[in-house]
Amino acid sequence: MTNLDGVFRREWGPAVAALARWSGDLTVAEDAVQEAFAEALRAWPRDGLPDNPGGWITRVARNRALDRFRRESARSGKELAAVTDNAWMHIDGVPIHPVRDDELRMMFTCAHPALDGASQLALTLRLISGLTVPEIARALLQSEAAVGQRITRAKSKIRAANIPLRVPPAELLPDRVPHVLACIYSVFTEGYWSTAGPSAIRDELCDEGVRLGGEMCALMPDERDAQALAALMLLHDSRRQTRVDSAGALVPLDEQDRTSWDRVRIARGLDRLSMAEGSTGAYLPQAVIAAAHATAASWELTDWTLICAAYDRLIDLTGSPVARANRALAVGFRDGFDSGLRALDEIADDPRLARSSTVASIRADLLRRSGRLPEAGKWYRIALDCSGSEPAQAFLRARWAEVEPV
Known part of the structure; x- marks a missing residue:
């Protein structure tokens, strides 16, 4: 039986986006899709995986939403009929609307100026990417309680203000691009550096981030920040298959097999990087760092001067503490x-x-690299006390074992 978690990661966003567009209600869409996955847990082990899992989830979710509408006395018969008559054009073969359009539509919708930036990002990651509240909290360096409250308040505000679930007019798109790009990168990051669970990498989230980055470049080809983000993700993703060994253990960058890096993705990433020239956003220096690693013939030939300069630019733009910490390593x-x-x-x-x-x-x-092994062991123990994916913790334990005296 196919792992339902993988299906969930692939199909959650498209299903919620399709249901939200159809029903006009984010809460109804999310609840209906959750009920559909609960039904899948019961039905698929018994009946087998359907040929079109996404279509199955969306169909069941639509039926659950209709049941809910029928139960709501406040929804008039005429309104219910209008929803019901909004035909499901190709439900057996193709989702109601093109998946890509629906997901970007929801991302742009969640970027409505009535919501503050942090709420926009948290809501989008929950609804479109299916990330859990703990995952979003780790990605945003916030508490789970704060993230949960932001998501709840954002959905309530959309409903109370009757914010339409549609892509805004073309002239308003540029104002919302930064939010959409941040969401796309958060999706990719959670896939590439999984913060919890049994896997160090979540392929479906990496694939989705790269795909959405390409969609944004196609939608707005002159948007240099979108080109920079697409370059960044492609260059990172070129190393995805070498970041873990056959047992799923993490392999650090300096030990990876560079001959196995995806040269096609590196070339595509470098093309995107050239198209991003002139970008003033934070993705460009990050893409430069990724390009420096991707093009170095060996670890020893890595251009650390270029990398430190790119980190300096990134810190000037963002003040990110994570960037400052990583710059210290490059220094x-x-x-x-x-x-x-x-x-x-x-x-x-x-x-x-x-x-x-x-x-x-x-x-x-x-x-460890400077030979101060007892001190290194102390800090590996401290790092292990922080939450992380199981492979990340296994990597830290292995490093700890290397520096601990016998």
Whole structure:
């Protein structure tokens, strides 16, 4: 029996987007799709996986939504009839609307200016990407309670303000692009650096992020930030298959088999990077860093000067504590590990990193490489206390075992 989690990851967003467009109600759409997946858990082990799992989920969700509408006394008979008559054009073979259009439509809808930026991002990641509240909280470096409250308030505001679930007019699209790009990158990031669970990589989220990035470039080919993001994801994704070994264990960048990197994706990413020239956003310096790694003939020939300069630009643009921590690691390779540790000290107490293992794991790595093994062991233990995917924790345990005295 196919893993239902993989089907969920692929089909959640398209189903919610289709149901929301059809019903005009985000809460109804989300609840109906959840009920459909619950039904799939009961039916598919017994009956087998349907030929079109997405169509099956969407059909069942639509029926559950209709049942709900019929139960709501506040919804007039005429309104219900209008919803019912909104024909399901090709439900047996193709979803009601093109999946790609529906997902981008929902992303642009969730970017409505009536919602604050943090709520826009949290709502979109929940509805379109199917990320759980804990996953979103880790991605945004926020508490689960805060994220849950933001999502609830955002849905309530959309309903109370009667915000239409449609793509805004063309002249309004550019204002909403930053939100859509941030959502796409968050989807890809959760796939590429899974923050919890048994797998280090979630292929379906990586694929979805890359696909949506390409869709944005097709929709708005002159949007340089979209080109930069597409480049960033393609360049990272070129290494996806080498980031874990046959047993699913993480393989660090300096130990990966560069001959197995996807050269087609690297070439496509570099093409996108050239089209992003002139971008003033944060994706361009990140793409430059990814390109420096993707094009280095070996780990020893990596251009750390270029990487540190790109991090400097990224920090100027965002002030990101994660970027500052990663820059400290790059400084360690450029100027020596003690220099990297001093740079890390400057960011170590930032409260925004309190829920992350970033500082502890980078400090442990720099100490290990500098030969200060007992100190490295201490920081590997601290990094292990932070939440993370099972492969990430296994990697840290293996490193810890390397530096601990026998």
